Amino acid sequence: MDTIRNAQITDQSKAFDEKPSLAYARVLKDRRTKNLIPRLRPGDIAFIAHQDLDAVAARALVEKRVSAVVNAAASISGRYPNRGPLILMQAGIPLLDSVGEEAFLLAPDGSQATLMGDSLRFQSGLCLQGKRLTLELVEQQMEAARANLDRELTLFAKNTLAYIEREKGLLAAPIEVPPLKTRFADRHVLIVVRGEGYKQDLALLLERGYLHDARPVLLAVDGGADALLEVHLRPDVILGDMDSVSDEALKCGAELVVHGYAREDGRGAPGLERIKKLGLQAHVFHMAGTSEDAAMLLADELGARLIVAVGTHFSLEEFLDKGRRGMSSTFLTRLRIGSKLVDAKGIGRLLETQPHQLFRAFALILLAASTPILAMLFISGAGKALLRFLALLWHYHFR
Known part of the structure:
Protein backbone atom coordinates (compact mmCIF):
# COMPACT_ATOMS: atom_id res chain seq x y z
CA MET A 1 0.00 0.00 0.00
CA ASP A 2 2.88 2.38 0.77
CA THR A 3 4.32 1.71 -2.65
CA ILE A 4 1.02 2.68 -4.23
CA ARG A 5 0.79 5.88 -2.19
CA ASN A 6 4.35 6.86 -3.07
CA ALA A 7 3.70 6.23 -6.74
CA GLN A 8 0.59 8.37 -6.60
CA ILE A 9 2.34 11.20 -4.78
CA THR A 10 4.96 11.16 -7.51
CA ASP A 11 2.22 11.25 -10.14
CA GLN A 12 0.63 14.15 -8.32
CA SER A 13 3.84 16.18 -8.44
CA LYS A 14 3.82 15.80 -12.21
CA ALA A 15 0.20 16.95 -12.29
CA PHE A 16 0.75 20.27 -10.49
CA ASP A 17 1.57 22.01 -13.76
CA GLU A 18 -1.65 20.80 -15.39
CA LYS A 19 -4.81 22.88 -15.39
CA PRO A 20 -7.75 21.22 -13.58
CA SER A 21 -10.48 20.05 -15.98
CA LEU A 22 -13.17 21.12 -13.51
CA ALA A 23 -13.59 22.68 -10.08
CA TYR A 24 -13.23 20.58 -6.96
CA ALA A 25 -16.31 18.42 -6.47
CA ARG A 26 -17.54 15.77 -4.10
CA VAL A 27 -16.54 12.21 -5.03
CA LEU A 28 -19.03 9.46 -4.23
CA LYS A 29 -18.22 5.82 -4.92
CA ASP A 30 -20.00 2.48 -5.01
CA ARG A 31 -19.26 -0.82 -6.72
CA ARG A 32 -22.86 -1.05 -7.88
CA THR A 33 -23.74 1.88 -10.10
CA LYS A 34 -27.47 1.50 -9.47
CA ASN A 35 -26.84 1.88 -5.73
CA LEU A 36 -24.73 4.99 -6.29
CA ILE A 37 -27.27 6.79 -8.50
CA PRO A 38 -29.73 7.76 -5.70
CA ARG A 39 -26.89 9.30 -3.64
CA LEU A 40 -25.60 11.57 -6.40
CA ARG A 41 -26.32 15.28 -6.70
CA PRO A 42 -25.66 17.56 -9.68
CA GLY A 43 -21.95 18.36 -9.93
CA ASP A 44 -20.72 15.29 -8.07
CA ILE A 45 -17.99 13.03 -9.42
CA ALA A 46 -19.29 9.47 -9.70
CA PHE A 47 -16.64 6.83 -8.89
CA ILE A 48 -17.80 3.44 -10.14
CA ALA A 49 -16.41 -0.06 -10.71
CA HIS A 50 -18.48 -0.98 -13.73
CA GLN A 51 -16.88 -3.04 -16.48
CA ASP A 52 -18.63 -2.57 -19.83
CA LEU A 53 -20.67 0.44 -18.74
CA ASP A 54 -24.17 -0.07 -20.14
CA ALA A 55 -26.54 2.44 -21.68
CA VAL A 56 -29.08 2.42 -18.81
CA ALA A 57 -26.43 3.22 -16.18
CA ALA A 58 -24.86 5.90 -18.39
CA ARG A 59 -28.20 7.62 -18.99
CA ALA A 60 -28.90 7.59 -15.25
CA LEU A 61 -25.54 9.31 -14.64
CA VAL A 62 -26.34 11.90 -17.32
CA GLU A 63 -29.73 12.57 -15.73
CA LYS A 64 -28.01 13.15 -12.38
CA ARG A 65 -25.88 15.80 -14.12
CA VAL A 66 -22.60 14.57 -12.63
CA SER A 67 -19.54 16.62 -13.46
CA ALA A 68 -17.39 13.56 -14.24
CA VAL A 69 -17.28 9.78 -14.04
CA VAL A 70 -14.28 7.78 -12.81
CA ASN A 71 -14.30 4.04 -13.47
CA ALA A 72 -12.06 1.58 -11.67
CA ALA A 73 -12.75 -0.99 -14.41
CA ALA A 74 -12.58 -0.84 -18.20
CA SER A 75 -15.65 0.97 -19.48
CA ILE A 76 -15.28 -0.95 -22.75
CA SER A 77 -13.56 -4.29 -22.24
CA GLY A 78 -13.90 -5.30 -25.90
CA ARG A 79 -16.36 -8.11 -25.21
CA TYR A 80 -19.09 -6.32 -27.16
CA PRO A 81 -19.76 -2.72 -28.30
CA ASN A 82 -21.55 -1.36 -25.20
CA ARG A 83 -22.87 2.17 -25.62
CA GLY A 84 -22.53 3.58 -22.10
CA PRO A 85 -19.24 5.47 -22.61
CA LEU A 86 -20.50 6.90 -25.91
CA ILE A 87 -23.59 8.30 -24.14
CA LEU A 88 -21.37 10.03 -21.55
CA MET A 89 -19.13 11.49 -24.27
CA GLN A 90 -22.11 12.80 -26.23
CA ALA A 91 -23.42 14.44 -23.05
CA GLY A 92 -20.05 16.15 -22.51
CA ILE A 93 -19.28 14.27 -19.27
CA PRO A 94 -15.54 13.49 -18.78
CA LEU A 95 -14.72 9.81 -18.21
CA LEU A 96 -11.51 8.73 -16.48
CA ASP A 97 -11.17 5.02 -17.15
CA SER A 98 -9.38 1.98 -15.73
CA VAL A 99 -7.95 3.56 -12.57
CA GLY A 100 -7.80 0.09 -10.98
CA GLU A 101 -9.10 -1.79 -7.96
CA GLU A 102 -6.45 -0.47 -5.54
CA ALA A 103 -7.27 3.09 -6.52
CA PHE A 104 -10.95 2.41 -5.86
CA LEU A 105 -10.09 1.17 -2.35
CA LEU A 106 -7.88 4.20 -1.67
CA ALA A 107 -10.38 6.83 -2.79
CA PRO A 108 -12.12 8.44 0.23
CA ASP A 109 -15.90 8.47 -0.26
CA GLY A 110 -17.38 11.95 0.03
CA SER A 111 -14.07 13.84 -0.29
CA GLN A 112 -13.34 16.73 -2.67
CA ALA A 113 -11.34 16.11 -5.84
CA THR A 114 -10.79 17.42 -9.34
CA LEU A 115 -9.79 15.96 -12.72
CA MET A 116 -6.38 16.93 -14.02
CA GLY A 117 -5.58 15.27 -17.33
CA ASP A 118 -5.37 11.54 -16.73
CA SER A 119 -5.60 11.83 -12.94
CA LEU A 120 -8.11 12.38 -10.17
CA ARG A 121 -6.54 14.66 -7.55
CA PHE A 122 -7.98 14.86 -4.03
CA GLN A 123 -7.55 17.86 -1.74
CA SER A 124 -5.86 15.49 0.71
CA GLY A 125 -2.99 15.04 -1.77
CA LEU A 126 -3.97 11.61 -3.08
CA CYS A 127 -3.69 11.41 -6.87
CA LEU A 128 -5.15 8.46 -8.81
CA GLN A 129 -4.10 7.70 -12.37
CA GLY A 130 -6.26 6.39 -15.19
CA LYS A 131 -6.93 6.89 -18.88
CA ARG A 132 -9.03 9.86 -19.97
CA LEU A 133 -11.37 8.72 -22.74
CA THR A 134 -12.30 10.88 -25.71
CA LEU A 135 -15.12 10.50 -28.22
CA GLU A 136 -12.64 9.36 -30.87
CA LEU A 137 -11.07 6.78 -28.56
CA VAL A 138 -14.48 5.43 -27.49
CA GLU A 139 -15.56 5.03 -31.11
CA GLN A 140 -12.31 3.19 -31.88
CA GLN A 141 -12.82 0.84 -28.91
CA MET A 142 -16.41 0.15 -29.94
CA GLU A 143 -15.34 -0.64 -33.48
CA ALA A 144 -12.73 -3.09 -32.17
CA ALA A 145 -15.34 -4.66 -29.90
CA ARG A 146 -17.64 -5.30 -32.87
CA ALA A 147 -15.09 -7.79 -34.15
CA ASN A 148 -15.75 -9.95 -31.08
CA LEU A 149 -19.52 -9.93 -31.50
CA ASP A 150 -19.59 -13.16 -33.56
CA ARG A 151 -17.87 -15.01 -30.72
CA GLU A 152 -20.28 -13.56 -28.16
Whole structure:
Protein backbone atom coordinates (compact mmCIF):
# COMPACT_ATOMS: atom_id res chain seq x y z
CA MET A 1 0.00 0.00 0.00
CA ASP A 2 2.88 2.38 0.77
CA THR A 3 4.32 1.71 -2.65
CA ILE A 4 1.02 2.68 -4.23
CA ARG A 5 0.79 5.88 -2.19
CA ASN A 6 4.35 6.86 -3.07
CA ALA A 7 3.70 6.23 -6.74
CA GLN A 8 0.59 8.37 -6.60
CA ILE A 9 2.34 11.20 -4.78
CA THR A 10 4.96 11.16 -7.51
CA ASP A 11 2.22 11.25 -10.14
CA GLN A 12 0.63 14.15 -8.32
CA SER A 13 3.84 16.18 -8.44
CA LYS A 14 3.82 15.80 -12.21
CA ALA A 15 0.20 16.95 -12.29
CA PHE A 16 0.75 20.27 -10.49
CA ASP A 17 1.57 22.01 -13.76
CA GLU A 18 -1.65 20.80 -15.39
CA LYS A 19 -4.81 22.88 -15.39
CA PRO A 20 -7.75 21.22 -13.58
CA SER A 21 -10.48 20.05 -15.98
CA LEU A 22 -13.17 21.12 -13.51
CA ALA A 23 -13.59 22.68 -10.08
CA TYR A 24 -13.23 20.58 -6.96
CA ALA A 25 -16.31 18.42 -6.47
CA ARG A 26 -17.54 15.77 -4.10
CA VAL A 27 -16.54 12.21 -5.03
CA LEU A 28 -19.03 9.46 -4.23
CA LYS A 29 -18.22 5.82 -4.92
CA ASP A 30 -20.00 2.48 -5.01
CA ARG A 31 -19.26 -0.82 -6.72
CA ARG A 32 -22.86 -1.05 -7.88
CA THR A 33 -23.74 1.88 -10.10
CA LYS A 34 -27.47 1.50 -9.47
CA ASN A 35 -26.84 1.88 -5.73
CA LEU A 36 -24.73 4.99 -6.29
CA ILE A 37 -27.27 6.79 -8.50
CA PRO A 38 -29.73 7.76 -5.70
CA ARG A 39 -26.89 9.30 -3.64
CA LEU A 40 -25.60 11.57 -6.40
CA ARG A 41 -26.32 15.28 -6.70
CA PRO A 42 -25.66 17.56 -9.68
CA GLY A 43 -21.95 18.36 -9.93
CA ASP A 44 -20.72 15.29 -8.07
CA ILE A 45 -17.99 13.03 -9.42
CA ALA A 46 -19.29 9.47 -9.70
CA PHE A 47 -16.64 6.83 -8.89
CA ILE A 48 -17.80 3.44 -10.14
CA ALA A 49 -16.41 -0.06 -10.71
CA HIS A 50 -18.48 -0.98 -13.73
CA GLN A 51 -16.88 -3.04 -16.48
CA ASP A 52 -18.63 -2.57 -19.83
CA LEU A 53 -20.67 0.44 -18.74
CA ASP A 54 -24.17 -0.07 -20.14
CA ALA A 55 -26.54 2.44 -21.68
CA VAL A 56 -29.08 2.42 -18.81
CA ALA A 57 -26.43 3.22 -16.18
CA ALA A 58 -24.86 5.90 -18.39
CA ARG A 59 -28.20 7.62 -18.99
CA ALA A 60 -28.90 7.59 -15.25
CA LEU A 61 -25.54 9.31 -14.64
CA VAL A 62 -26.34 11.90 -17.32
CA GLU A 63 -29.73 12.57 -15.73
CA LYS A 64 -28.01 13.15 -12.38
CA ARG A 65 -25.88 15.80 -14.12
CA VAL A 66 -22.60 14.57 -12.63
CA SER A 67 -19.54 16.62 -13.46
CA ALA A 68 -17.39 13.56 -14.24
CA VAL A 69 -17.28 9.78 -14.04
CA VAL A 70 -14.28 7.78 -12.81
CA ASN A 71 -14.30 4.04 -13.47
CA ALA A 72 -12.06 1.58 -11.67
CA ALA A 73 -12.75 -0.99 -14.41
CA ALA A 74 -12.58 -0.84 -18.20
CA SER A 75 -15.65 0.97 -19.48
CA ILE A 76 -15.28 -0.95 -22.75
CA SER A 77 -13.56 -4.29 -22.24
CA GLY A 78 -13.90 -5.30 -25.90
CA ARG A 79 -16.36 -8.11 -25.21
CA TYR A 80 -19.09 -6.32 -27.16
CA PRO A 81 -19.76 -2.72 -28.30
CA ASN A 82 -21.55 -1.36 -25.20
CA ARG A 83 -22.87 2.17 -25.62
CA GLY A 84 -22.53 3.58 -22.10
CA PRO A 85 -19.24 5.47 -22.61
CA LEU A 86 -20.50 6.90 -25.91
CA ILE A 87 -23.59 8.30 -24.14
CA LEU A 88 -21.37 10.03 -21.55
CA MET A 89 -19.13 11.49 -24.27
CA GLN A 90 -22.11 12.80 -26.23
CA ALA A 91 -23.42 14.44 -23.05
CA GLY A 92 -20.05 16.15 -22.51
CA ILE A 93 -19.28 14.27 -19.27
CA PRO A 94 -15.54 13.49 -18.78
CA LEU A 95 -14.72 9.81 -18.21
CA LEU A 96 -11.51 8.73 -16.48
CA ASP A 97 -11.17 5.02 -17.15
CA SER A 98 -9.38 1.98 -15.73
CA VAL A 99 -7.95 3.56 -12.57
CA GLY A 100 -7.80 0.09 -10.98
CA GLU A 101 -9.10 -1.79 -7.96
CA GLU A 102 -6.45 -0.47 -5.54
CA ALA A 103 -7.27 3.09 -6.52
CA PHE A 104 -10.95 2.41 -5.86
CA LEU A 105 -10.09 1.17 -2.35
CA LEU A 106 -7.88 4.20 -1.67
CA ALA A 107 -10.38 6.83 -2.79
CA PRO A 108 -12.12 8.44 0.23
CA ASP A 109 -15.90 8.47 -0.26
CA GLY A 110 -17.38 11.95 0.03
CA SER A 111 -14.07 13.84 -0.29
CA GLN A 112 -13.34 16.73 -2.67
CA ALA A 113 -11.34 16.11 -5.84
CA THR A 114 -10.79 17.42 -9.34
CA LEU A 115 -9.79 15.96 -12.72
CA MET A 116 -6.38 16.93 -14.02
CA GLY A 117 -5.58 15.27 -17.33
CA ASP A 118 -5.37 11.54 -16.73
CA SER A 119 -5.60 11.83 -12.94
CA LEU A 120 -8.11 12.38 -10.17
CA ARG A 121 -6.54 14.66 -7.55
CA PHE A 122 -7.98 14.86 -4.03
CA GLN A 123 -7.55 17.86 -1.74
CA SER A 124 -5.86 15.49 0.71
CA GLY A 125 -2.99 15.04 -1.77
CA LEU A 126 -3.97 11.61 -3.08
CA CYS A 127 -3.69 11.41 -6.87
CA LEU A 128 -5.15 8.46 -8.81
CA GLN A 129 -4.10 7.70 -12.37
CA GLY A 130 -6.26 6.39 -15.19
CA LYS A 131 -6.93 6.89 -18.88
CA ARG A 132 -9.03 9.86 -19.97
CA LEU A 133 -11.37 8.72 -22.74
CA THR A 134 -12.30 10.88 -25.71
CA LEU A 135 -15.12 10.50 -28.22
CA GLU A 136 -12.64 9.36 -30.87
CA LEU A 137 -11.07 6.78 -28.56
CA VAL A 138 -14.48 5.43 -27.49
CA GLU A 139 -15.56 5.03 -31.11
CA GLN A 140 -12.31 3.19 -31.88
CA GLN A 141 -12.82 0.84 -28.91
CA MET A 142 -16.41 0.15 -29.94
CA GLU A 143 -15.34 -0.64 -33.48
CA ALA A 144 -12.73 -3.09 -32.17
CA ALA A 145 -15.34 -4.66 -29.90
CA ARG A 146 -17.64 -5.30 -32.87
CA ALA A 147 -15.09 -7.79 -34.15
CA ASN A 148 -15.75 -9.95 -31.08
CA LEU A 149 -19.52 -9.93 -31.50
CA ASP A 150 -19.59 -13.16 -33.56
CA ARG A 151 -17.87 -15.01 -30.72
CA GLU A 152 -20.28 -13.56 -28.16
CA LEU A 153 -23.25 -14.55 -30.32
CA THR A 154 -21.99 -18.12 -30.55
CA LEU A 155 -21.46 -18.39 -26.79
CA PHE A 156 -24.82 -16.74 -26.15
CA ALA A 157 -26.67 -19.23 -28.38
CA LYS A 158 -24.87 -22.27 -26.92
CA ASN A 159 -25.55 -21.23 -23.34
CA THR A 160 -29.18 -20.45 -24.13
CA LEU A 161 -29.79 -23.89 -25.64
CA ALA A 162 -27.98 -25.64 -22.79
CA TYR A 163 -30.06 -23.79 -20.17
CA ILE A 164 -33.28 -24.45 -22.07
CA GLU A 165 -32.59 -28.17 -21.89
CA ARG A 166 -32.27 -27.87 -18.09
CA GLU A 167 -35.19 -25.51 -17.52
CA LYS A 168 -37.66 -26.80 -20.13
CA GLY A 169 -40.04 -27.83 -17.33
CA LEU A 170 -40.95 -24.13 -17.12
CA LEU A 171 -43.08 -24.60 -20.25
CA ALA A 172 -45.65 -26.88 -18.65
CA ALA A 173 -44.89 -27.18 -14.94
CA PRO A 174 -47.53 -25.74 -12.60
CA ILE A 175 -46.62 -22.43 -10.97
CA GLU A 176 -47.43 -21.72 -7.35
CA VAL A 177 -48.34 -18.04 -7.15
CA PRO A 178 -48.88 -15.98 -4.00
CA PRO A 179 -52.46 -15.02 -3.03
CA LEU A 180 -52.55 -11.35 -3.97
CA LYS A 181 -55.41 -8.96 -3.25
CA THR A 182 -54.95 -7.15 -6.57
CA ARG A 183 -57.23 -8.57 -9.25
CA PHE A 184 -55.40 -9.61 -12.43
CA ALA A 185 -58.02 -11.79 -14.10
CA ASP A 186 -59.12 -10.56 -17.54
CA ARG A 187 -57.27 -7.24 -17.12
CA HIS A 188 -54.37 -5.57 -18.86
CA VAL A 189 -51.15 -5.69 -16.82
CA LEU A 190 -48.41 -3.11 -17.34
CA ILE A 191 -45.04 -4.50 -16.24
CA VAL A 192 -42.52 -1.71 -15.66
CA VAL A 193 -38.79 -2.40 -15.55
CA ARG A 194 -36.32 0.47 -15.23
CA GLY A 195 -34.52 -0.65 -18.37
CA GLU A 196 -33.54 0.90 -21.67
CA GLY A 197 -36.13 3.40 -22.94
CA TYR A 198 -38.50 3.07 -19.99
CA LYS A 199 -39.10 6.82 -19.69
CA GLN A 200 -40.00 7.16 -23.35
CA ASP A 201 -42.28 4.11 -23.15
CA LEU A 202 -44.18 5.48 -20.15
CA ALA A 203 -44.43 8.95 -21.67
CA LEU A 204 -45.83 7.48 -24.89
CA LEU A 205 -48.46 5.42 -23.06
CA LEU A 206 -49.51 8.45 -21.02
CA GLU A 207 -49.63 10.69 -24.08
CA ARG A 208 -51.71 8.22 -26.10
CA GLY A 209 -54.18 7.71 -23.27
CA TYR A 210 -53.56 3.98 -22.86
CA LEU A 211 -53.22 4.13 -19.07
CA HIS A 212 -56.42 6.15 -18.73
CA ASP A 213 -58.44 3.97 -21.11
CA ALA A 214 -57.19 0.47 -20.20
CA ARG A 215 -56.69 1.06 -16.45
CA PRO A 216 -54.09 -1.73 -16.30
CA VAL A 217 -52.68 -3.35 -13.19
CA LEU A 218 -49.35 -1.59 -12.55
CA LEU A 219 -46.78 -4.28 -11.76
CA ALA A 220 -43.34 -2.81 -11.06
CA VAL A 221 -40.11 -4.80 -11.07
CA ASP A 222 -37.72 -3.42 -8.42
CA GLY A 223 -36.73 0.12 -9.51
CA GLY A 224 -39.68 0.18 -11.90
CA ALA A 225 -41.70 1.26 -8.86
CA ASP A 226 -39.66 4.47 -8.65
CA ALA A 227 -40.13 4.96 -12.39
CA LEU A 228 -43.91 4.91 -11.88
CA LEU A 229 -43.74 7.29 -8.91
CA GLU A 230 -41.71 9.72 -11.05
CA VAL A 231 -44.73 10.09 -13.35
CA HIS A 232 -47.15 10.26 -10.39
CA LEU A 233 -48.45 6.71 -10.73
CA ARG A 234 -48.64 4.35 -7.76
CA PRO A 235 -47.76 0.71 -8.48
CA ASP A 236 -50.32 -1.90 -7.48
CA VAL A 237 -47.68 -4.60 -7.00
CA ILE A 238 -43.88 -4.44 -6.62
CA LEU A 239 -41.94 -7.63 -7.38
CA GLY A 240 -38.20 -8.19 -7.29
CA ASP A 241 -35.03 -8.80 -5.30
CA MET A 242 -35.71 -5.47 -3.55
CA ASP A 243 -32.13 -4.34 -4.16
CA SER A 244 -32.75 -1.37 -6.47
CA VAL A 245 -36.03 0.10 -5.26
CA SER A 246 -36.28 3.00 -2.83
CA ASP A 247 -37.76 2.84 0.66
CA GLU A 248 -40.29 5.45 -0.44
CA ALA A 249 -41.56 3.16 -3.20
CA LEU A 250 -41.74 0.15 -0.90
CA LYS A 251 -43.86 2.18 1.54
CA CYS A 252 -46.22 3.55 -1.12
CA GLY A 253 -48.95 1.02 -0.34
CA ALA A 254 -48.35 -1.47 -3.12
CA GLU A 255 -48.50 -5.22 -2.49
CA LEU A 256 -44.94 -6.54 -2.18
CA VAL A 257 -43.70 -9.78 -3.72
CA VAL A 258 -40.11 -10.84 -3.07
CA HIS A 259 -38.58 -12.85 -5.91
CA GLY A 260 -37.18 -15.99 -4.32
CA TYR A 261 -34.71 -18.29 -6.00
CA ALA A 262 -35.73 -21.81 -6.96
CA ARG A 263 -36.38 -23.73 -3.74
CA GLU A 264 -33.87 -26.46 -4.53
CA ASP A 265 -30.84 -24.15 -4.60
CA GLY A 266 -31.24 -23.29 -0.92
CA ARG A 267 -30.68 -19.54 -1.31
CA GLY A 268 -34.20 -18.53 -0.33
CA ALA A 269 -35.34 -14.94 -0.78
CA PRO A 270 -32.60 -12.45 0.21
CA GLY A 271 -34.84 -9.42 -0.42
CA LEU A 272 -37.16 -10.46 2.40
CA GLU A 273 -34.71 -9.24 5.06
CA ARG A 274 -34.95 -5.65 3.83
CA ILE A 275 -38.75 -5.80 3.83
CA LYS A 276 -38.75 -6.98 7.44
CA LYS A 277 -36.34 -4.22 8.50
CA LEU A 278 -38.79 -1.66 7.09
CA GLY A 279 -41.60 -3.24 9.10
CA LEU A 280 -43.49 -4.27 5.95
CA GLN A 281 -45.18 -7.49 4.85
CA ALA A 282 -44.46 -9.34 1.62
CA HIS A 283 -45.25 -12.53 -0.25
CA VAL A 284 -42.45 -14.71 -1.63
CA PHE A 285 -42.62 -15.99 -5.21
CA HIS A 286 -40.09 -18.75 -5.90
CA MET A 287 -39.23 -18.83 -9.59
CA ALA A 288 -36.14 -19.46 -11.70
CA GLY A 289 -34.94 -16.71 -14.03
CA THR A 290 -34.93 -12.94 -13.73
CA SER A 291 -37.38 -10.85 -11.74
CA GLU A 292 -38.94 -9.51 -14.93
CA ASP A 293 -39.52 -13.12 -16.09
CA ALA A 294 -41.14 -13.84 -12.72
CA ALA A 295 -43.38 -10.78 -13.09
CA MET A 296 -44.58 -11.92 -16.51
CA LEU A 297 -45.29 -15.45 -15.28
CA LEU A 298 -47.13 -14.10 -12.23
CA ALA A 299 -49.36 -11.91 -14.39
CA ASP A 300 -50.03 -14.74 -16.82
CA GLU A 301 -50.82 -17.27 -14.09
CA LEU A 302 -53.22 -14.84 -12.39
CA GLY A 303 -55.21 -14.53 -15.62
CA ALA A 304 -54.05 -11.30 -17.25
CA ARG A 305 -55.72 -10.72 -20.61
CA LEU A 306 -52.81 -8.70 -22.04
CA ILE A 307 -49.31 -8.07 -20.67
CA VAL A 308 -47.65 -4.83 -21.78
CA ALA A 309 -43.92 -4.56 -21.07
CA VAL A 310 -42.11 -1.29 -20.37
CA GLY A 311 -38.29 -1.21 -20.27
CA THR A 312 -37.92 -5.00 -20.41
CA HIS A 313 -35.02 -6.72 -22.15
CA PHE A 314 -35.72 -7.85 -25.68
CA SER A 315 -32.52 -7.16 -27.61
CA LEU A 316 -29.20 -9.01 -27.61
CA GLU A 317 -27.36 -5.84 -26.56
CA GLU A 318 -29.53 -5.51 -23.46
CA PHE A 319 -28.79 -9.10 -22.46
CA LEU A 320 -25.06 -8.54 -22.97
CA ASP A 321 -25.35 -5.30 -20.95
CA LYS A 322 -26.72 -7.35 -18.08
CA GLY A 323 -23.87 -9.84 -18.40
CA ARG A 324 -26.24 -12.72 -18.96
CA ARG A 325 -24.69 -15.80 -20.58
CA GLY A 326 -27.97 -16.76 -22.20
CA MET A 327 -31.65 -15.99 -22.37
CA SER A 328 -33.15 -19.37 -21.51
CA SER A 329 -35.59 -18.28 -18.81
CA THR A 330 -36.60 -15.24 -20.84
CA PHE A 331 -37.11 -17.33 -23.97
CA LEU A 332 -39.12 -19.98 -22.13
CA THR A 333 -41.19 -17.31 -20.36
CA ARG A 334 -42.12 -15.67 -23.64
CA LEU A 335 -42.83 -19.04 -25.22
CA ARG A 336 -45.19 -19.93 -22.37
CA ILE A 337 -47.02 -16.60 -22.41
CA GLY A 338 -47.24 -16.38 -26.21
CA SER A 339 -49.00 -13.53 -28.00
CA LYS A 340 -50.43 -12.21 -24.72
CA LEU A 341 -47.15 -10.29 -24.24
CA VAL A 342 -46.50 -7.12 -26.26
CA ASP A 343 -43.93 -4.35 -25.97
CA ALA A 344 -45.11 -0.91 -24.87
CA LYS A 345 -43.62 0.66 -27.99
CA GLY A 346 -45.95 -1.45 -30.09
CA ILE A 347 -48.99 -0.37 -28.08
CA GLY A 348 -47.98 3.28 -28.48
CA ARG A 349 -47.63 2.92 -32.23
CA LEU A 350 -50.96 1.13 -32.49
CA LEU A 351 -52.69 3.97 -30.66
CA GLU A 352 -51.32 6.57 -33.07
CA THR A 353 -52.12 4.49 -36.17
CA GLN A 354 -55.07 5.31 -38.43
CA PRO A 355 -58.00 2.83 -38.14
CA HIS A 356 -57.48 1.29 -41.59
CA GLN A 357 -53.85 0.54 -40.68
CA LEU A 358 -54.55 -1.09 -37.30
CA PHE A 359 -54.79 -4.67 -38.56
CA ARG A 360 -51.54 -4.45 -40.51
CA ALA A 361 -49.70 -2.80 -37.59
CA PHE A 362 -50.97 -5.39 -35.10
CA ALA A 363 -49.96 -8.24 -37.42
CA LEU A 364 -46.46 -6.78 -37.73
CA ILE A 365 -46.13 -6.53 -33.95
CA LEU A 366 -47.17 -10.17 -33.50
CA LEU A 367 -44.75 -11.23 -36.24
CA ALA A 368 -41.90 -9.30 -34.63
CA ALA A 369 -42.67 -10.82 -31.22
CA SER A 370 -42.82 -14.38 -32.57
CA THR A 371 -39.73 -14.24 -34.80
CA PRO A 372 -37.17 -14.96 -31.99
CA ILE A 373 -39.29 -17.85 -30.75
CA LEU A 374 -39.58 -19.38 -34.24
CA ALA A 375 -35.85 -18.93 -34.80
CA MET A 376 -34.92 -20.64 -31.52
CA LEU A 377 -37.34 -23.51 -32.26
CA PHE A 378 -35.75 -23.97 -35.66
CA ILE A 379 -32.17 -24.21 -34.37
CA SER A 380 -32.85 -26.26 -31.21
CA GLY A 381 -33.11 -30.03 -31.10
CA ALA A 382 -36.53 -29.88 -29.45
CA GLY A 383 -37.76 -27.50 -32.12
CA LYS A 384 -36.59 -29.74 -34.95
CA ALA A 385 -38.33 -32.72 -33.36
CA LEU A 386 -41.54 -30.68 -33.11
CA LEU A 387 -41.31 -29.68 -36.78
CA ARG A 388 -40.80 -33.33 -37.82
CA PHE A 389 -43.86 -34.32 -35.77
CA LEU A 390 -45.99 -31.61 -37.41
CA ALA A 391 -44.78 -32.69 -40.86
CA LEU A 392 -45.78 -36.32 -40.16
CA LEU A 393 -49.15 -35.21 -38.83
CA TRP A 394 -49.76 -33.17 -41.96
CA HIS A 395 -48.71 -36.06 -44.19
CA TYR A 396 -50.99 -38.65 -42.59
CA HIS A 397 -53.95 -36.30 -42.31
CA PHE A 398 -53.94 -35.09 -45.92
CA ARG A 399 -52.53 -38.05 -47.83
